[in-house]
Amino acid sequence: MVLGKIEIVLLIVLAIVILFTGGKKLPELARGIGQSAKEIKKGFRDTPEDKTTKK
Numbered sequence: 001m002v003l004g005k006i007e008i009v010l011l012i013v014l015a016i017v018i019l020f021t022g023g024k025k026l027p028e029l030a031r032g033i034g035q036s037a038k039e040i041k042k043g044f045r046d047t048p049e050d051k052t053t054k055k
Contacts, residue, residue: 003011021029 017029018026
């Protein structure tokens, strides 16, 4: 199995994140990132009512 440039960069970034946050904080960090992504998607889907009623 040969790793490409993107995979190597991702592995290096992951190693740096683990070094700075520690192994115990990693699940909390991943959970926070997942919740943030969910909120961003929700924000893009929801259209404020004031924008749809005003022209």
